[in-house]
Amino acid sequence: MNPDFGETASDYSRHRQGFPDQLFTMLATLGVKFDGASAVDLGTGTGTLARGMARRGASVTGIDPSDNLTSEAKRLDMEWGVSTHYVNATAEKTDLESDSFDIVASGQSWWWFDRPAALAEARRILKQGGALVICSYDWITGPGNVVELSEKLIEKHNPSWNMGGGNGLHPEFVSDLENGGFEGVRSDHVQADALYTKEAWRGRIRASAGIGASLTPEEVTIFDQELEEALDRFSRSDRISAPHVVYAAVGRKPVRR
Numbered sequence: 001m002n003p004d005f006g007e008t009a010s011d012y013s014r015h016r017q018g019f020p021d022q023l024f025t026m027l028a029t030l031g032v033k034f035d036g037a038s039a040v041d042l043g044t045g046t047g048t049l050a051r052g053m054a055r056r057g058a059s060v061t062g063i064d065p066s067d068n069l070t071s072e073a074k075r076l077d078m079e080w081g082v083s084t085h086y087v088n089a090t091a092e093k094t095d096l097e098s099d100s101f102d103i104v105a106s107g108q109s110w111w112w113f114d115r116p117a118a119l120a121e122a123r124r125i126l127k128q129g130g131a132l133v134i135c136s137y138d139w140i141t142g143p144g145n146v147v148e149l150s151e152k153l154i155e156k157h158n159p160s161w162n163m164g165g166g167n168g169l170h171p172e173f174v175s176d177l178e179n180g181g182f183e184g185v186r187s188d189h190v191q192a193d194a195l196y197t198k199e200a201w202r203g204r205i206r207a208s209a210g211i212g213a214s215l216t217p218e219e220v221t222i223f224d225q226e227l228e229e230a231l232d233r234f235s236r237s238d239r240i241s242a243p244h245v246v247y248a249a250v251g252r253k254p255v256r257r
Helices: 005-015 019-031 048-055 067-080 116-125 144-159 173-179 199-207 217-234
Strands: 038-042 058-063 084-086 102-106 126-139 181-191 195-197 239-242 242-250
Touching: 019 181, 019 242, 038 048, 038 116, 048 058, 048 102, 067 084, 102 116, 116 126, 116 173, 116 242, 126 173, 126 181, 144 199, 144 217, 144 239, 173 181, 173 242, 195 199, 199 217, 199 239
Parallel strands: 038 058, 038 102, 058 084, 102 126
Antiparallel strands: 126 242, 181 242, 195 239
């Protein structure tokens, strides 16, 4: 499966909530400080992580190959009153200057990259001692919850989708950092459930890799109608709580001695 999130940019910008405050609290305990820092957000999408860093005082460059997504990011930045510089490029070849940034981050995107190449590029553009942050915000399936219901429906409509059933933990992030030559690697996670209306949850699922980024518009419409009916059976309330886990791993570019 090779999803194109640019095809679902509108739903992505409206319904993917982005990282909660718990991520930034956790990163502070892992030694990552944003105030006054220069940062790069790889695979920035609609800029949710970039805005979070910018709101905490960082000067941020967002990298994404999709103009559809970065156009939405710029619009959302204006609504939030923040400023981010966006570049249409890839995580593996950013064309940014070497040894120039305090922080390089990847939020909810690391698995889409050529990871060895992205690690090498992050090391190139980071200053000595700079931090590479790899983080995720994953929904968590459980018996009878709305995530389980939604994942089963995604698998029905897109049998090639194989990203369900996760627990939100990504030890591969730690392995990548260590194998990529980063030092002082640390990780942490926290549960951070998300509240949605039924309409917003449908939009969130449409904006996922298995639906809006992979299926045709006609197939998305058929899926969405079935999800709407399933949600009405699932709960009489319009408010749905979806369990999520925030996970982050951090490593530092070695300082030459």
